[in-house]
Amino acid sequence: MSEELNDGLDAEERLLLIIEDDEAFGRTLTRSFERRGYQVLHATGLEEAEALLEEHSPGYAVVDLKLKNNTSGLLCVQMLHKHDPEMLIVVLTGFASINTAVEAIKLGACQYLAKPSNTDDIEAAFNHVAGAADIEMTNRSTSIKTLEWERIHEVLAETDFNISEAARRLGMHRRTLARKLEKQRVK
Template sequence: MSTLVMIDDDEVFRELMSRRLEREGFRVLAFASVEAADAFEGEPVNVVLLDLMLGAESSLGAIEHLNRRFQPAQLVVLTGYASIATTVEAMKRGATNYLAKPVALSQLLSVLKDEARTASPSSESARRVTPAELEWEHIQRVLLEHDGNISLTARALGMHRRTLQRKLKKHSPF
């Protein structure tokens, strides 16, 4: 039985996904924060599922620590705010995969069972990118370059800070 550590601050999602993964044969240890997961002492962990946004904070900085702490075969980042910039950054820091919420259980299981790497590309992944998606990606990249500082990002993008905040309040166009 594989042991899976799930770190997500959404209690409903955490409980629902835990039950589903347990039915699939995983031993799930669910935590609301990286600090709570850090306190876990027990058998080796095979997989870490990490929510990108824990409260108002990004968990990108915790990826390297979690890889050192648990040494999992896989560290999968889950997020409701997917962007190319955060995907690249998560992978650079040691994530093995990055999935956008809501994630289908079948898709998650495919990744966890390592079938996703051998699957052929779907027609969805080969679709054209819309202008709204390109803008979102550019904003996310510039925001990441400025460590999340809205004022500096707005200045770099040549737009008013309130305009940028409105665009960020809208969820990803994906």
């Protein structure tokens, strides 16, 4: 358990909201954080989270980027930050891209983690709020495949995950895009 988070914090200050539409993953995260001394609230979407905020004021939140009905977790980040600008918000995603990472931080997230991430990673992200200028720089440039996947995801998000419209905007056949998405499927 992180000493930084435990020093002087009572149970009310260790209230965590998890916004995750995958029920099994949500339960796993909930149990894991409860074992670490957090009180955990779980919502599967924006509306449930808003209802919980009417009665609770969590200091921490974990938000999945892609929620049910193609709802963006970025809307949740925006709503949470508006509710409490001091809340530490970590975004988790199986669809990581530079574009969504930048937007998540602009909207109020303190960190952005690609799945799979575990409780240790998330709690470390809560502790690593300030930027670090001495972070090691990589000598590798971004691969063409990564750039392509980021562009595809960006266009999918712009079109509310409408594959036909995204394919049209990308200048490719719908079936080609569907095949690329099937190859990149992240569970």
